[in-house]
Amino acid sequence: MDKIAFWDCNASFGLPTRGALKVCASADELVQELDWHGFSGALVYHTAQHDQSPVVGNRVLAEAIAGNPRLIGSWAILPPQTSELPSDASFFRAMEAANVRALWAFPEEHRFLLERLTFGSFLDEVAERRIPLFVRRAIGWPVIYRLMEQYPNLTLVAAAHGPWGEDRLFRPLLERYPNFKLDTSRYEQDMGVSELVRYYGHECLLMGSNYPAAPMGGPRLMIERCDLTPEARRAIAGENLLNLLRKAELS
Template sequence: MAGISYFDCNVSIGRPKSGVYRPCPTAGELLAEMDWVGVDQALVHHALMRGQSPVVGNQVLVEEIAGEERLVGSWAILPPQTRELPQGEDFFTAMAQAGVRALWAFPMEHRYLLNRLTFGPFLDQVAERRIPLFIPRNAGGTDPVATWQLVSQLLAEYPKLTLVLAAHGPWGEDRYFRPLLERYPRFYLDISRYELDGGLGELVSLYGAERLLYGSNFPANAMGGPRMMLARAEISEEARRAIAGDNLRRLLQEVQL
């Protein structure tokens, strides 16, 4: 498996007020841990984007990872109606200028409905521009049914959206997400905490390696687990290479800003 380049789709930096046992405050500490486990690149968000506000956190993220070529930025969104973030074209122009290539939605923390009523043509634009939108597994609270109903409804309303369910959680939730993988070709899974023994191999055989993205959910979770799991998964080298990083690279290259 020499030459496989790992690109973690789900890491954050900052000082979250609670809930993370050992936070990772800086880009420098993140890069050191990536070096330790053998990860080349990471798509990064910032704790302030989630815990305080995207108004603050989006900019802080850009400042914190400035000059770090191995780190790619992502921003969080808010409903257009409150006009807290740049509107329409201005938002995508700002993303381009900041080098940001992906978006996050935190509807639970930011208290909004992630649906067409709220986001209307904005998410049509996100879909058209092929910008990956990441949603954490707790988007609907701790109840998995609420999150998966949210994801199911969102995809029904925006079937062309590039949607990534992140931080899956240790309980295999295949009974929820497999119908979505079947139905929506641009629905992806971050494999962080998808620890199910034999799960990766089965997903690859059923849906193809291109639907899975390597992620760690660092620093809430250790990087070593998914790194070892993917390195030793019983899948082809081609599939491993795709999941480890090539799928995410392809998605980010497709982005039109």
């Protein structure tokens, strides 16, 4: 068997306020899950970043992953107008110091509109620095369409999309915006991944599980055995994510 290095771009830990069928309380528990499923590492966030506040959650995440090279952090963003988080170069330097190389936006939880009127030049800078911004597709495809129209060079990853095969909704974005990406979590259409790669190339897909809400085992076996070249499987499993994170200019 070709040895494929799996990296999960969409995993989290921390106790969710509303409870869940399966929780992952700590970074250590997450690492145990990665080991169980044969993953090399993960890009992670903490539940406090959406259940509480990015002001607290970003710090909690940074402390939890410190010194663990298998966990790379993502920070959550807030509108610059309220000055709760820095929006100048110091923010990006702090990301680098904390081994944080991507961002998440949770507009519904923190009640803001994810668009140019709110984020202005901040997201221009995120785009220029090629820092990946993750959003859940549940924020709505119209929001994502508008965001890409306003920031066409933004590296945007629509994550945690459901099992209903929303190709009719996301394929127009893939055609138009080369930096628009999808994670694989619950993109489980039979032969969906291989067909998408045939039309759009493997660069648009990142291995993601949406753990702990969804299991890692499903996407693990699906990507390991999908009908693609070994190179494409390796890229989707981990290399695409690591390349994106490497390109992020933080200093």
